[in-house]
Amino acid sequence: MKAIIAPKYGSPDVLELRDVDKPTPKADEVLVKIHAAAVNAGDWHLLRADPFLIRLMYGLLVPKHPIIGSDMAGTVEAVGSAVTQFQVGDEVFGSELGAFAEYAAVPERRLALKPTGLSFEKAASVPVAAVTALQALRDHGQIAPGKKVLINGASGGVGTFAVQIAKAFGAEVTGVCSTGKMEMVRSIGADHVIDYTQEDFTKNGQRYDLILAANGYQPLSAYARALSPQGIYVMSGGAMVQLFEVMIWGMLKSKKGGKTFGNMTVKSSQEDLFLMKELIEAGKVVPVLDQRFPLSRVPDAIRYLEAGHAKGKVVISLDQPSA
Ligand SMILES: NC(=O)c1ccc[n+]([C@@H]2O[C@H](COP(=O)([O-])OP(=O)(O)OC[C@H]3O[C@@H](n4cnc5c(N)ncnc54)[C@H](OP(=O)(O)O)[C@@H]3O)[C@@H](O)[C@H]2O)c1
Structure with a gap:
């Protein structure tokens, strides 16, 4: 072969x-x-x-x-x-x-x-991209209906699944991407789309219950500003500097209570493949x-x-x- x-x-x-x-x-x-x-x-x-x-x-x-x-x-x-x-x-x-x-x-x-x-x-x-998005949102982000969720890096492999899975869980979803990809991110169900070349979502006064960093980089202090008081920040991808920041500062900040910060690694799960099959067959994820x-x-x-x-x-x- x-x-x-x-x-x-x-x-x-x-x-x-x-x-x-x-x-x-x-x-x-x-x-x-x-x-x-x-x-x-x-x-x-x-x-x-x-x-x-x-x-x-x-x-x-x-x-x-x-x-x-x-x-x-x-x-x-x-x-x-x-x-x-x-x-x-x-x-x-x-x-x-x-x-x-x-x-x-x-x-x-x-x-x-x-x-x-x-x-x-x-x-x-x-398999890898969708199950990463699923585990980040559900297992680490405790996603629930009505929660305000922001996906940074909404236009890539993990991000396009994350937007759709978050919608399937009933969340209000904001996707962050560059100008040329806004229409696509809107078309897969994002309620709000922010063009990161024009607007810094960490400075616009909005607060999110869950931020999934699928890609891109903002300092942890900026993400913290954009989280609601009990908000959860989950990093699944992005710059290496961000990973170290989350591992060190994120752990310390999380210990103080209120907002929590963590990173995740996808785990192989046949049950999650079954769930993705269901979501796709139901037309909730494309x-x-x-x-x-x-x-x-x-x-x-x-x-x-x-x-x-x-x-x-x-x-x-x-x-x-x-x-
Ligand atoms: N934790 C895990 O287990 C796990 C599993 C899978 C993947 N990952 C990691 O997750 C990350 C994303 O994976 P992926 O498959 O989604 O990658 P990808 O498909 O290569 O992501 C590309 C997307 O990222 C966007 N992007 C780049 N810079 C950005 C920024 N500053 N702000 C917002 N969006 C930005 C790009 O949008 P523009 O072109 O518009 O800039 C592009 O659409 C990678 O770092 C990967 O290593 C981790």
Whole structure:
């Protein structure tokens, strides 16, 4: 099969399209014929071993799992002897390292049946970004109907899901993005849209019950100003300086009571894939796709995402010719 291989850590220039052996599923695994994959910031963090700690988990000198990519959607081609939830021919989506390839062997708990009627490309765009948004809003942000929620970075992969999931939970949603993306953010359901090139939401006098920092950077003191007295700030992405600020100052500030500040890391959850399937089938969430690239152009897709201005999700179509 064809796969994109990272023989060493580095920029997208190190990636190679190679012929490799098709994986054989273990007892609890499903062999997925991948029709589409999606690109996430995690892919280039892993490729570049940035931060350095990644090497402790994924290989000190070279990547232990040279096929990168994690989000995928495809068709079940074979199942291991202990698999109970899927059968050959099922259309599935999920997340497991090895997605930038024609086939992947995936533990069944990392997959769910693809939402009915959704394209493989849209389904592949869901797992990491949507589940990050869901867990940030629900588990860390304690979202509830009527709460005033602001999504900073509303136009990117995580942000476009966050806006729609927050609306599905009944919140009043404000999306922050740049001028050219305001219409799209409004079209996916945001009640209010702020153009960050024209207005600083931390200085306009509004207060929010929950701020999700999906992208972008404001100092913690500015976010604190824009929170209601019991407001919650959750950081899921953004600048490294912000992460350190949240880890250090956020913990101290939170201890004083009132407003709370924290960051989150997405956890693999089959239940959350099931919930995303339900929200999509109910028409409450519609994945927003930006560019599509064939497998051979994964390096370009990663460069494009890394530039930081995607409009929704960037996907890899395995059904496009790889020339
Ligand atoms: N915590 C976790 O477990 C987890 C999971 C997934 C992702 N992440 C992180 O979450 C972050 C976002 O991921 P993503 O997939 O959404 O990235 P993305 O798709 O690359 O985000 C791009 C979007 O960010 C917007 N943006 C850039 N600078 C901004 C600013 N100053 N203010 C507001 N918006 C801004 C861009 O809008 P404009 O073009 O209009 O500027 C663009 O639409 C990344 O840092 C990623 O590493 C974390």
